[in-house]
Amino acid sequence: MAGSGTAHLRPAEDTLLSVEHLVVEFPAGHGQRVHAVSDVSIDIKEGETLGLVGESGCGKSTTGRAVVQLPRPTSGRIRFNGTELTELKGEALRRMRPQLQMIFQDPISSLNPRRRVKEIVGEGLEIWKIGDDDSRRKKVDEVLEAVGLDPEASGGRRPHEFSGGQCQRISIARAVVTEPKLIICDEPVSALDVSVQAQILNLLEDMKARYGLTMIFIAHDLAVVKNISDRVAVMYLGKLCEIADPDTLYAHPAHPYTAALLLAIPVPDPDVRPEERPVVGGEIPSPLDPPSGCRFRTRCPRAQEVCAQEEPQIREIRPQHYIACHFPLDPGEQLTPEPSSNGSGGG
Amino acid sequence: MSPSLRRHQKRPVDAGDRFPSQPLDAPLLEVENVKTSFRTERGLVRAVDGVSFSLERGKTLGVVGESGSGKTVLSRSIMGLLPKKNVVREGRICFEGKEIGDASSATMRQLWGTQMAMVFQDPMTSLNPVLKIGRQINESLLYHLDISRNYANELSLALLSSVGIPEPERRLKEYPHQLSGGMRQRVMIAIAIACGPKLLFADEPTTALDVTVQAQILDLLQDQQRERYMAMILVTHDLGVVAGRADDIAVMYAGRIVEKAPTSVLFHEMRHPYTEALVRSIPKLANPSHTRLDMIVGRPPDLVNPPTGCKFSPRCPYVQERCRTEEPPLLDADAPGHSFRCWYPVGTPEGRAALERNRAEGHLAAAVTTVASDTNGASGNAPAAGDAAPTTEGV
Numbered sequence: 001m002a003g004s005g006t007a008h009l010r011p012a013e014d015t016l017l018s019v020e021h022l023v024v025e026f027p028a029g030h031g032q033r034v035h036a037v038s039d040v041s042i043d044i045k046e047g048e049t050l051g052l053v054g055e056s057g058c059g060k061s062t063t064g065r066a067v068v069q070l071p072r073p074t075s076g077r078i079r080f081n082g083t084e085l086t087e088l089k090g091e092a093l094r095r096m097r098p099q100l101q102m103i104f105q106d107p108i109s110s111l112n113p114r115r116r117v118k119e120i121v122g123e124g125l126e127i128w129k130i131g132d133d134d135s136r137r138k139k140v141d142e143v144l145e146a147v148g149l150d151p152e153a154s155g156g157r158r159p160h161e162f163s164g165g166q167c168q169r170i171s172i173a174r175a176v177v178t179e180p181k182l183i184i185c186d187e188p189v190s191a192l193d194v195s196v197q198a199q200i201l202n203l204l205e206d207m208k209a210r211y212g213l214t215m216i217f218i219a220h221d222l223a224v225v226k227n228i229s230d231r232v233a234v235m236y237l238g239k240l241c242e243i244a245d246p247d248t249l250y251a252h253p254a255h256p257y258t259a260a261l262l263l264a265i266p267v268p269d270p271d272v273r274p275e276e277r278p279v280v281g282g283e284i285p286s287p288l289d290p291p292s293g294c295r296f297r298t299r300c301p302r303a304q305e306v307c308a309q310e311e312p313q314i315r316e317i318r319p320q321h322y323i324a325c326h327f328p329l330d331p332g333e334q335l336t337p338e339p340s341s342n343g344s345g346g347g
Numbered sequence: 348m349s350p351s352l353r354r355h356q357k358r359p360v361d362a363g364d365r366f367p368s369q370p371l372d373a374p375l376l377e378v379e380n381v382k383t384s385f386r387t388e389r390g391l392v393r394a395v396d397g398v399s400f401s402l403e404r405g406k407t408l409g410v411v412g413e414s415g416s417g418k419t420v421l422s423r424s425i426m427g428l429l430p431k432k433n434v435v436r437e438g439r440i441c442f443e444g445k446e447i448g449d450a451s452s453a454t455m456r457q458l459w460g461t462q463m464a465m466v467f468q469d470p471m472t473s474l475n476p477v478l479k480i481g482r483q484i485n486e487s488l489l490y491h492l493d494i495s496r497n498y499a500n501e502l503s504l505a506l507l508s509s510v511g512i513p514e515p516e517r518r519l520k521e522y523p524h525q526l527s528g529g530m531r532q533r534v535m536i537a538i539a540i541a542c543g544p545k546l547l548f549a550d551e552p553t554t555a556l557d558v559t560v561q562a563q564i565l566d567l568l569q570d571q572q573r574e575r576y577m578a579m580i581l582v583t584h585d586l587g588v589v590a591g592r593a594d595d596i597a598v599m600y601a602g603r604i605v606e607k608a609p610t611s612v613l614f615h616e617m618r619h620p621y622t623e624a625l626v627r628s629i630p631k632l633a634n635p636s637h638t639r640l641d642m643i644v645g646r647p648p649d650l651v652n653p654p655t656g657c658k659f660s661p662r663c664p665y666v667q668e669r670c671r672t673e674e675p676p677l678l679d680a681d682a683p684g685h686s687f688r689c690w691y692p693v694g695t696p697e698g699r700a701a702l703e704r705n706r707a708e709g710h711l712a713a714a715v716t717t718v719a720s721d722t723n724g725a726s727g728n729a730p731a732a733g734d735a736a737p738t739t740e741g742v
Contacts, residue, residue, distance in 0.1 A: 055557035163646050193413040193584065195643035198628035202640055220558065227630040227638060246636040264562040266587030268629055270611040274591040275569065279562045283527050 004039040005314035008243045008322035012079070016214050017067065017182060018043040022076035024062050028288060035287050036062040037073075038238040041314075044182070044231075049208065049215040051229030051246065053222055055261075057284050059238040060218045064184045067216070068100045069093060081181060098128055101175035105187035107167035111159040117144070117170055118155040124178040139177060146210060147173045147203060165196035172203065176211050184216045189224060201228055222265055226250055234258050237284060237295040240314060244321040254317055254328040256280075257296045259335040278336060294326065301336060302327045373444065374401040375545060375578050376425070381438035381448075383417075383424045390651040391435065394420040396602035398438075399677075404545065407572065407579045409589030409610070411625075412599035415647050418582045421599070422548045425580075426465055427455040442546070460487045464539035466568075468551040470531035474523040480507075481519030484538050491542045506537040510567060529560035533567065540571055547572065550582045565592060586626060590614065595684065598622050601648050601658035604677070608685035618680055618692035620663045657688070665691045665701045 004021075012018055024037040037059040044050045052060040066073040069085055078085040080100070088096060104110040111120055122140045125131065131139065141151040147169040159167055168188060175183050185204070189197040205228065208215060219225050225232055226246040234241040234249075234257065242255040253259040260280035282299040285291055291298050297307040306326055314324045329335065383395040395417045402408050412418045423429050425440055427450060440448040442462065447455070467473040475483055484503040488494065494502075500519070507515035510533040523531055532552060539547060549568060553561035569592055572579050581589055589596055590610065597607040598621065606619035617623050627641035645662040648654055654661050660670040667690065675688045691701035 055559060165646065194625060195413060195628050196646065198630070198640035198642035199644075201630070202642055205637070205639075221630075222558075223630040223632050226632060226636050227634070227640065229636060250632055260559060262632070264559045265632065266561070266565070266585060266590065267632075268586040268590045268614070268626060270590045270614045272591055274562070275566065277562075279566060280559055281563065283529050283560055284557070 004239070004311060005324065006041045007314045007316055008240075009041055009043050010045070014045055015043040016046040016048075016081055017216075018077075018079045019063070019067065020077045020079075022063065022066055022078070023074045024059070024066050024071070025074045032288050035238050035290050037066065038290070039076075040235070040238070040240055042233055042240070042243075044214055044216065046181075046214055047208075047212060048230045049217055049228055051225035051232040052216060052218045052235060053220065053225045053232060053261075054235035055220060055284055057237065057287060058235040059287075060220075060235050061186050063235070064102075064186050064216055064218050067182075067184060068097075068102060098124060098178040099181045101178065101180040101183045103168075103171050103175050103183060103185045103188045106191050107164050107171050107188075108159060110171055111167055111174075113159050116156050116158055117149070117162075118151075120159070120170060121173045121177055124174065128178060130178070140173075143173045143177045146176075146207065148199075149173070163196075164192055165199060168192065168196075168200050169203065172200075172207060176207055176213070179211060180213070182214045182216070184218070186218045187220070188217075190219060190221065197224070204228060222250070222261060234261070237287060237290055239295050240324060241296070242321075242323045242325075243314075248318075248321055252321075252329075252331040254321065254323045254331075255325050256300050256302050256327075256329065256335055259329055260299075263335060280335075294324075371404065375404045375443060376402040377439070377441040378425060379439040379441075381421070381424055381440060382436065383420050383429065384435040386433040386435065387651070392650045393602050393653065394650060395424060398599075398602075398604050400597060400604065400607065402546070402578050402580065404578055405572075405576045406595070407581055407593045409593030409596040410580060410582045410599060411584065411586055411589060411596060413584055413625075413647060415601075415650070416599040417602040417650075418584075418599050419550055420602075422465070422550055422580055422582050426459070426463060426548060427452070428465070460542045460544065461491050462544055463546040463548065464542075464544040465548040465550060466532070466535050466539050466552045469555050470528060470535045471523065471555075473535060474531060476523055478522075479519065480521055480523065480526070480534055484519075484534070484541055487538060487541050502541070503537075506541055507534070510534070510537045510540075510571070511563075512537075528556055529564060532556060532560075532564050536564075536567060536571065540575065540577070543575060545577060547577045547579045548582070549579060551584070552581075553588065554583070554585075561588075586629065598625070601653055602650060603658065603688065605659065605689075606685075606687040607677075608680070608682065608687075612680075612682045612685050616680070616682060616685070616694065618685070618687040618694065619659075619689050620665045620691075620693055620698075621659045622687075623693045624662075624664075657690070664705060665689075665693070665698055666705065667691055667701050 006020060009018065020041045022037055022040045026034040026036060028034050040063055042050065052063060054060050065071065067078055073086060083096065085096065118140055121143060122136055125136045125139060144151040144155060149169055189200050192200060201224065207213060217225060217228050229246050231243065232246045232249050233243045234255065236257050242249065242258045249258065250262065253262055263277045264279060280299055285298055293309050293311050294307040297303040304327065312324045312326050314322050317323050317328055379399045381395055381398045385392045385394060398421055410418045410421065424436065438448060439446060481500065481503055484506060485499045488499040488502055503519060504515050507518055512518050512530060512533050526534065552568065553564050556564060565588065581593055583589055593610050595607065596610050596613045597604045598619065600621050606613065606617065606622045624643045628643055630640060643662050648658055656672045656674050657670040660666045663670065669690050675690050677686045677688050679686050691698045
């Protein structure tokens with residue numbers, strides 16, 4: 001899984017955002033470093049939704065945050081709409097912010113409890129002095145209406161008066177009000193119940209169509225990511241594993257890790273016996289000292305000698321299907337973990 | 348999982364509970380009309396409102412519901428883990444023929460660990476951060492069984508390796524923060540099964556875990572259950588988790604069981620509109636991307652002031668006048684063991700007719716209503732391009 005390389009990137013003139021060789025590391029004391037993101041490259045075309053998926057600790061959230069320079073990446077280039085974000089500082093970077101918005105996982109704690117919904121949603125407009133008071137009010141009402149909240153009834157309330165799903169609607173309204181080009185959604189539905197999750201996913205699709213948004217959608221739930229994305233990138237321990245359009249990726253996963261993830265999802269179908277689905281053993285290794293070569297090799301049932309020595313580079317194995325693996329699965333091939341894999345491995 | 352750290356105080360020896368007088372084919376657990384309410388400033392919150400079921404030895408019951416449906420309060424009511432203050436309890440809970448619904452905590456302390464045990468959702472907060480793993484496993488062994496410390500250590504070691512922890516000798520001497528989330532949950536399972544309980548509650552045991560680890564933990568629970576012939580109550584919000592693993596599934600909504608059936612019957616012949624809506628709202632891997640999801644409009648009812656009639660009626664696409672006034676009882680379906688609460692069940696002529704009527708009247712999304720004053724139906728209104736036309740009709 002190593003997944004360095006840029007073979008999957010598209011010509012720069014077609015893309016809205018292009019991230020190249022992104023590295024984010026955090027000091028961890030005792031001279032150690034957390035290798036959160038190691039040489040990840042992604043790009044997004046205008047109007048596209050990129051799904052970033054992986055288990056916790058794979059660096060998907062850090063990648064999303066590094067795009068908005070929170071925190072600043074250790075190295076790498078991030079080109080957004082023709083501007084190199086990593087070189088911007090102070091006021092110049094601040095000027096870019098209305099075009100880049102984020103939606104966070106926990107809808108309740110990401111809203112200021114002391115402020116009213118109208119103030120929360122309208123703050124961006126006020127800061128950027130977009131329009132006069134009257135047109136700002138109209139814009140806020142319009143956006144609230146669009147996310148399914150009644151501006152009359154809910155505009156004067158505070159966040160604690162709303163449920164989690166409604167708070168997420170407010171977060172979405174706040175994100176789209178400045179008419180950004182790119183929205184980064186960091187696990188926007190994982191704190192919600194399934195019935196509300198469906199409402200929010202449908203709403204995000206509506207908002208995307210209505211405001212012409214480009215989205216990075218970060219989630220750990222593969223089914224959710226498949227539903228909303230135009231292109232899906234699977235990450236593991238700070239590296240990219242596989243990139244393809246969702247229908248191809250889910251029908252014919254080529255990377256053993258993608259295949260393992262898909263097999264691990266509990267299926268709401270009583271005829272699928274979970275014990276017949278092989279489980280990949282072990283847990284994600286420490287990002288302080290990631291394995292050499294391919295980072296998935298310690299859990300990979302197909303790992304060979306070469307995986308420990310050589311980091312696989314991203315390559316195109318089928319049209320628009322990119323993968324970083326020495327021994328990819330052929331279409332239709334099943335992943336067969338060795339029998340002892342269950343329950344082994346350390347944390 | 349003994350509740351306190353009274354290590355030196357031994358449980359009074361009682362051989363009787365190891366060899367029950369009850370025949371082994373009698374249900375292990377019988378729950379009858381259990382009601383649990385909390386007194387709050389706003390009024391009585393009816394968290395569990397009349398739940399009945401029985402569970403046989405070695406079987407798994409999956410309890411499925413969204414947050415606030417009462418599934419966790421139900422399992423804690425049975426375990427006797429709720430606070431005494433401001434809790435109103437009713438109903439009968441029989442474990443091996445003995446009533447335990449109003450048992451004292453001293454009595455319950457004898458049952459916890461040896462008869463019933465629980466695996467909680469968050470393994471970090473349910474383990475004691477300042478005690479080594481070994482001591483936490485030993486604790487219940489030493490409390491319940493008349494064994495030496497050395498033998499308890501040996502048992503702990505065996506337990507840790509049986510739950511698939513590598514290098515168990517080293518792990519025994521470590522603290523919880525030194526383990527990963529999946530390893531901690533394995534330790535929790537080891538503690539729960541240490542004294543061989545007959546009934547294991549698993550309350551969202553994998554919600555805090557990653558999907559590959561979730562599959563490992565669910566497999567482990569299932570293996571241990573089969574090996575030890577435990578009954579298990581698997582509480583979850585994820586129908587996928589229980590689909591392949593539970594013998595029976597109970598779907599809860601607003602403190603009640605709205606549908607209960609053997610697993611394959613529930614999925615193939617579901618009768619309750621809520622079950623149907625729940626299954627439909629899950630994004631499925633088999634569907635192509637950008638498939639529009641069926642959503643349930645509105646949100647769960649306020650349990651202080653629940654709607655009259657069927658609790659799901661404000662959100663139900665099948666809703667008729669009768670649903671709003673008269674609450675359906677738990678009716679038996681054709682398949683044995685299948686029951687549901689609905690006047691216009693899914694897949695029946697009455698249900699189809701009700702849905703047609705609602706479609707014809709143009710409010711597919713039933714009534715957009717909210718009982719609680721603070722919601723204003725906002726969540727019920729579909730967005731502009733949504734497929735559910737907002738209506739102004741209230742309850």
